Amino acid sequence: MRVLVGITGASGAVYGTRTTALLAASGAEVQLLVSPTAWGIVEAELPGPPLPERFEEREGWLAVRGGWVGGAVRLRRFDDFTIPFASGSNPPDAVIVAPCSMGTAGRIAAGVSSSVLERCADVALKERTRLVLVPRETPLSQIHLENLLRLSRAGAEIVPASPGFYHRPATVRDLVDFVVSRILARAGLRVELHAPWGEENPPREAPSGAAAHASPGKARGSGRKR
Numbered sequence: 001m002r003v004l005v006g007i008t009g010a011s012g013a014v015y016g017t018r019t020t021a022l023l024a025a026s027g028a029e030v031q032l033l034v035s036p037t038a039w040g041i042v043e044a045e046l047p048g049p050p051l052p053e054r055f056e057e058r059e060g061w062l063a064v065r066g067g068w069v070g071g072a073v074r075l076r077r078f079d080d081f082t083i084p085f086a087s088g089s090n091p092p093d094a095v096i097v098a099p100c101s102m103g104t105a106g107r108i109a110a111g112v113s114s115s116v117l118e119r120c121a122d123v124a125l126k127e128r129t130r131l132v133l134v135p136r137e138t139p140l141s142q143i144h145l146e147n148l149l150r151l152s153r154a155g156a157e158i159v160p161a162s163p164g165f166y167h168r169p170a171t172v173r174d175l176v177d178f179v180v181s182r183i184l185a186r187a188g189l190r191v192e193l194h195a196p197w198g199e200e201n202p203p204r205e206a207p208s209g210a211a212a213h214a215s216p217g218k219a220r221g222s223g224r225k226r
């Protein structure tokens with residue numbers, strides 16, 4: 001499975017890093033894009049050493065912050081339009097934008113490809129591959145809602161960062177994993193992070209290398225934000 005993950009400039013960077021870590025643990029080929037604004041948010045919200053100045057050092061830094069094995073994820077420059085998945089001749093199996101800022105969602109909805117992430121999202125929409133957008137904004141304006149509706153109608157999967165509580169979360173990780181499990185399911189990967197509704201004894205915390213397997217079939221979707 002080949003997946004592009006984008007982390008954009010909205011609070012909730014952990015949704016992107018946790019999604020990336022579980023994709024890597026499942027054996028997926030993961031390409032990662034981080035918007036300029038998102039770098040500062042990752043540094044502010046996740047524990048770890050200070051953000052390196054040199055881009056070449058950030059892949060290892062992000063692996064430490066995100067909790068995946070170094071080298072398991074390929075970090076790409078946000079302005080590099082030569083990367084895989086930026087063309088319809090080489091589409092990924094899924095594009096995930098988590099979190100997806102409202103600015104990113106608006107540009108994708110308008111068909112504006114001002115960054116390579118927006119271009120890859122556009123490719124996912126036009127090639128009818130999976131595009132999963134994870135907005136975390138609140139409250140939402142009429143413009144936000146109209147953009148998300150437009151994206152949904154175009155084929156994007158909109159997965160708001162709204163955790164449930166029926167699994168009795170005991171930690172912040174439990175809340176994050178509830179959302180991440182939904183993100184991965186819409187991308188075509190089923191990961192057992194908590195017990196489904198109606199089942200007893202939900203786990204309190206999923207292991208970092210939780211078992212995962214790709215679900216059959218091909219979904220449609222697209223979305224993203226800077």
